[in-house]
Amino acid sequence: MLAPGVEIVNPSGDLTLGLANINGSTSSEARSTADWDLSSFRYGSMSAPGVLTMRASGDLVFNNTLSDGFDAVQTGFLLTATEAGNSSMWLATLSTIKDSLPVNTQSWSYRLTAGADTAASDFRAVRPEDELGGKGSVLVGELYPAVPNGNTSGTSAALGLNGLTSNTIRISTNSTDRGNRFEVIRTGTGSISVNAGRDIQLRNQFSTIYT
Structure with missing residues (x-):
């Protein structure tokens, strides 16, 4: 079976989706990087989806969301942080079946490999760890300042890695000074293959x- 596809390869370094908004950066460039929504990319008379392959000899870094087939949450139903320009795809519902898809309701599939052996024909192949030089990880989401601390606003606000309720609330309800933070890799009926020479890290709450 043949399927349309896109392959993005970096044989000598990292592949990064979006810019990191480090410590509440106000950089317009860091705050304007967009999610990748593949829902409008369909091919042929049956509007077939494709297969996205991303292979990097270094890290695969997702500072924005990669998604397909989901309706973004509409304004008026968003959390404060989302209305401030952050990704809403983590809340989005699966799109309804379109008239152009009477039979084919499939979504894009993703094949993601960090620390890839880009000379190999197998997209899953990774290089030996001793050749990676500390690279070779799939990094999903931005890494925020560690907590606990007593701050409730600004770049040192209560965000972090321990999943406390107060930190989660702070991230999702009052973060207009921060950029995208709801980073997900998500598809509908497609498959997701994630391979790494080192680690797969989900770097915030x-x-x-998921698919």
């Missing part, structure tokens, strides 16, 4: 990979 909202970082998820």
Whole structure:
């Protein structure tokens, strides 16, 4: 079976989706990087989806969301942080079946490999760990300042890695000074293959990979 596909390869370094908004950066460039929504990319008379392959000899870094087939949450139903320009795809519902898809309701599939052996024909192949030089990880989501601390606003606000309720609330309800943070790798009926020479890291409370 043949299927349309896109392959993005970096044989000598990292592949990064979006810019990291480190410590509440106000950089317009860091705050304007967009999610990848593949829902409008369909091919042929049956509007077939494709297969996205991303292979990097270094790290695969997702500072924004990769998604397909989901309706973004509409304004008025968003959390404050989402209305401030952050990704809403972690809340989005699966799109309804379109008239152009009477039979084919499939979604894109993803094949993601960090620390890839880009000379290999197998997209899953990775290089030996001793050749990676500390690279070779799939990193999903931005890494925020560690907690606990007593701050409730600004770049040192209560965000972090321990999943406390107060930190989660802070991230999702009052973070207009921060950029995208709800980073997910998500598809509808497609498959997701994630391979790494080193680690697969979900770097904050909202970082998820699911189908």
